[in-house]
Amino acid sequence: MITVYGRNTSSNVQPVIWLLSELNLTHKRLDVGGSFGGTDTPDYRKKNPMGLIPSLEDGDVTMFESQAIMRYIASRYGDEFWPSDPITRAPADQWMEWAKTTVAPNVVYKVFWQLVRTPAAQRDHATLDEAVATLRQIMAIADQQLSKHDWLAGDTMSLADIAFGAQLFRYFTLPFDRADLTALSAYYSRLTERPAYAEHVMVSYESLRAPGA
Numbered sequence: 380m381i382t383v384y385g386r387n388t389s390s391n392v393q394p395v396i397w398l399l400s401e402l403n404l405t406h407k408r409l410d411v412g413g414s415f416g417g418t419d420t421p422d423y424r425k426k427n428p429m430g431l432i433p434s435l436e437d438g439d440v441t442m443f444e445s446q447a448i449m450r451y452i453a454s455r456y457g458d459e460f461w462p463s464d465p466i467t468r469a470p471a472d473q474w475m476e477w478a479k480t481t482v483a484p485n486v487v488y489k490v491f492w493q494l495v496r497t498p499a500a501q502r503d504h505a506t507l508d509e510a511v512a513t514l515r516q517i518m519a520i521a522d523q524q525l526s527k528h529d530w531l532a533g534d535t536m537s538l539a540d541i542a543f544g545a546q547l548f549r550y551f552t553l554p555f556d557r558a559d560l561t562a563l564s565a566y567y568s569r570l571t572e573r574p575a576y577a578e579h580v581m582v583s584y585e586s587l588r589a590p591g592a
C-alpha cells in the first residue's frame with residue numbers, strides 16, 4: 380500500500396495525491412503537518428529529515444520531495460505521465476521544473492503567502508506587487524504554450540501539467556490582478572472538470588488563513 384504523509388491543504392501534497400488518483404493507484408493519505416503536527420517525531424524525521432510534507436512510503440521505498448515522489452510514482456506505475464523515452468520526456472521534465480522553480484515561488488510562496496498566510500496589517504506590499512507583476516509575464520509564457528497544444532509539454536498530459544496545474548486553483552481563486560489569458564483559462568477550466576483535480580486540488584485553503592488576513 381502506498382502511504383503519503385501530508386495534510387490535503389498542502390500545495391506540495393496535492394499534486395502527489397492528484398497523480399495517484401489519476402493513475403487509479405490504491406493509497407492512503409495521513410494528515411501530518413500544519414495544525415496536525417507529527418513532523419517533529421524521530422520516526423517522521425527518518426522519513427523526511429527536513430520535517431516537511433509530503434513523505435511517501437511504498438514497500439521498501441521511503442522518500443521525500445514532491446517532484447521526486449511524482450517522478451517515482453509515474454515511472455514505476457506506468458508510462459503515461461512520464462515517458463521512458465528521454466527525448467519524449469525532456470519537454471515534460473523541462474516544464475515540470477519550470478512550474479516548481481519559476482511559477483510556485485510566485486503563486487505559493489509570495490502571492491498566497493501574503494494574501495492568506497499573513498495578517499493584512501503585516502502584508503509586504505512590495506513583495507506582493509512584484510510577484511503579481513512577475514506572474515503576468517510568466518503566465519503569458521504558459522498561455523502561449525497552451526495556445527499551441529492542449530497540454531503544457533505537448534499533446535498529452537504529463538507530470539508538467541500535474542506540477543503546474545496543481546498551483547492554478549490558488550492562482551485563479553486568490554483576489555489579485557491577473558492577466559486575461561484565454562488559453563490558460565481554458566486549460567484551467569478543463570482541469571476543473573477532471574474528478575481527481577476537483578477532489579484533491581480544489582481544496583479550500585480557509586483553514587490556513589492567518590487571523591486578520
Ligand SMILES: N[C@@H](CCC(=O)N[C@@H](CS)C(=O)NCC(=O)O)C(=O)O
Nearest residue numbers: 389390391412413431432433444445
Ligand atoms: N521541496 C519540498 C517542499 C515541502 C514543503 O515546503 N512542504 C510544506 C507544506 S506545502 C511543509 O511541510 N510545511 C510545514 C507543515 O505543513 O507542517 C517538496 O516539494 O516536497
